[in-house]
Amino acid sequence: MKMNSRPPASAESLIAGRLAIAERRCQKPRPMHASSPRPASFSAPGPLRGSIAVPGDKSISHRALMLSALAIGESRVEGLLTGEDVLATAAAMRAMGASIERGDDDVWRIHGVGVGGLLQPEGALEMGNSGTSTRLLMGLVASHAITATFTGDASLSKRPMNRVIEPLSLMGADVTATPGGKGGTLPLMLRGISPAVPIDYRLPVASAQVKSAVLLAGLNTPGITRVIEPVATRDHSERMLRGFGAELEVEQDADGARIISIRGEAELQPQHIVVPGDPSSAAFPVVAALLVPGSAVTIANVGLNPTRAALFDVLRMMGGDIEFANPREVGGEPVADIVVRHSTLKGIETPVETVASMVDEYPILFVAAALAEGRTVARGLEELRVKESDRIAVMAEGLRAIGARVEELEDGLIIDGTGGDPLPGGATIAARLDHRIAMSFAVAGLVSKAAVTIDDMGPVATSFPGFTRLMGELGAVAA
Numbered sequence: 001m002k003m004n005s006r007p008p009a010s011a012e013s014l015i016a017g018r019l020a021i022a023e024r025r026c027q028k029p030r031p032m033h034a035s036s037p038r039p040a041s042f043s044a045p046g047p048l049r050g051s052i053a054v055p056g057d058k059s060i061s062h063r064a065l066m067l068s069a070l071a072i073g074e075s076r077v078e079g080l081l082t083g084e085d086v087l088a089t090a091a092a093m094r095a096m097g098a099s100i101e102r103g104d105d106d107v108w109r110i111h112g113v114g115v116g117g118l119l120q121p122e123g124a125l126e127m128g129n130s131g132t133s134t135r136l137l138m139g140l141v142a143s144h145a146i147t148a149t150f151t152g153d154a155s156l157s158k159r160p161m162n163r164v165i166e167p168l169s170l171m172g173a174d175v176t177a178t179p180g181g182k183g184g185t186l187p188l189m190l191r192g193i194s195p196a197v198p199i200d201y202r203l204p205v206a207s208a209q210v211k212s213a214v215l216l217a218g219l220n221t222p223g224i225t226r227v228i229e230p231v232a233t234r235d236h237s238e239r240m241l242r243g244f245g246a247e248l249e250v251e252q253d254a255d256g257a258r259i260i261s262i263r264g265e266a267e268l269q270p271q272h273i274v275v276p277g278d279p280s281s282a283a284f285p286v287v288a289a290l291l292v293p294g295s296a297v298t299i300a301n302v303g304l305n306p307t308r309a310a311l312f313d314v315l316r317m318m319g320g321d322i323e324f325a326n327p328r329e330v331g332g333e334p335v336a337d338i339v340v341r342h343s344t345l346k347g348i349e350t351p352v353e354t355v356a357s358m359v360d361e362y363p364i365l366f367v368a369a370a371l372a373e374g375r376t377v378a379r380g381l382e383e384l385r386v387k388e389s390d391r392i393a394v395m396a397e398g399l400r401a402i403g404a405r406v407e408e409l410e411d412g413l414i415i416d417g418t419g420g421d422p423l424p425g426g427a428t429i430a431a432r433l434d435h436r437i438a439m440s441f442a443v444a445g446l447v448s449k450a451a452v453t454i455d456d457m458g459p460v461a462t463s464f465p466g467f468t469r470l471m472g473e474l475g476a477v478a479a
């Protein structure tokens with residue numbers, strides 16, 4: 001036997017090796033604005049099985065960092081998402097004076113500057129791909145006497161910022177385009193003001209980011225700032241502001257709109273926060289398990305705040321076998337383990353009243369619809385056009401490329417499903433700097449005859465580091 005000869009590799013070790021390579025390619029720390037794409041092809045040789053836990057909730061993680069950075073004393077955060085979007089928020093809060101450290105125990109320790117204590121950042125605040133970081137931080141800066149320039153990647157630089165510029169200007173902030181900028185999109189320079197003017201602001205668009213920007217600006221504004229929200233959006237800001245000790249009230253008017261009032265010049269008390277798993281990330285293995293025949297998967301410790309979890313209700317309406325086991329409350333948020341088994345799904349008309357409670361989950365719902373029996377009609381989704389990509393157009397184009405029958409509407413999609421038969425697959429999908437597009441088509445690859453290739457899995461690191469590895473643990477193959 002030659003010195004360097006090796007026993008023949010088993011199929012299992014080959015798959016494990018390929019997964020390890022794909023994982024290294026997809027998940028190694030990626031500088032923001034990275035230019036080298038990380039392609040990967042996805043398929044599933046058999047059922048998905050096992051139990052996994054997805055990383056921490058992105059929305060809660062952003063808010064935990066921001067509010068801890070405004071409390072006086074040490075806050076501790078467990079389970080924080082270490083995706084690039086949240087790290088952009090951490091870097092910005094550090095640049096404005098907070099001390100934020102990740103311990104060897106993975107607990108984050110944050111020493112805040114106090115409401116009103118944000119310091120002038122020296123350089124531009126680099127927001128990468130993150131709309132939430134940008135809009136919420138613009139709110140915080142607006143009521144401090146500091147000036148900050150916000151920059152972002154090619155995707156974020158196309159997204160509309162007038163929706164926050166308008167209310168923050170009413171509060172006294174001054175927002176200007178930077179030289180070469182167009183206005184209304186990044187890069188932008190925001191000059192905050194203290195004291196800012198409290199406002200009553202009715203949201204013209206159902207957006208938790210706009211609501212949160214105004215409430216966060218209100219934190220350091222004398223008097224009461226009010227946001228009127230005709231359509232309920234995720235309420236993590238309200239829950240957490242109260243948890244940190246801010247005076248915040250929520251009432252309903254005669255038309256059912258939520259009126260959220262915050263008393264400014266608040267003093268925030270440091271907290272211990274445990275961040276639950278992100279339901280928007282859990283959505284991918286949940287749909288994968290529903291679609292791949294023979295699958296049975298548990299996703300442990302998923303946040304199920306009712307303003308976030310509508311996807312699971314819609315999948316159940318379609319016939320999905322989804323159970324919430326061991327329901328409990330963690331850090332003021334409902335949490336459970338999701339147990340999901342392969343199911344024959346039926347097309348439906350998706351409810352318009354819950355669009356905001358599953359706004360990020362439509363791309364993966366479209367994949368589920370493409371495999372369902374009959375027609376799915378999803379409307380009321382105009383907001384999807386201004387996310388990291390135009391998610392209506394990009395999903396329609398990609399689904400067609402892998403053989404699905406799709407009609408694009410101004411505000412949604414009509415999809416005629418295969419009734420459980422695999423899609424042809426075999427195409428390469430451009431992720432367009434959109435993590436949810438990349439992950440949705442990765443899942444589509446698991447139910448296609450020929451593997452589906454994603455041209456760049458790099459953006460997945462913004463919200464779901466470890467995606468390829470975890471899907472691999474369940475039995476997916478990425479090469």
Ligand SMILES: O=C(O)C1=C[C@@H](OP(=O)(O)O)[C@@H](O)[C@H](O)C1
Nearest residue numbers: 059132206207208209210359360
């Ligand atoms: O407030 C938040 O954490 C978020 C709100 C939503 O955006 P909009 O407020 O623009 O709908 C969502 O799409 C985003 O992923 C996170």
Ligand SMILES: C=C(OP(=O)(O)O)C(=O)O
Nearest residue numbers: 129130131132133360387
């Ligand atoms: C829209 C999203 O995020 P953001 O607006 O923070 O970029 C998302 O995560 O799908």
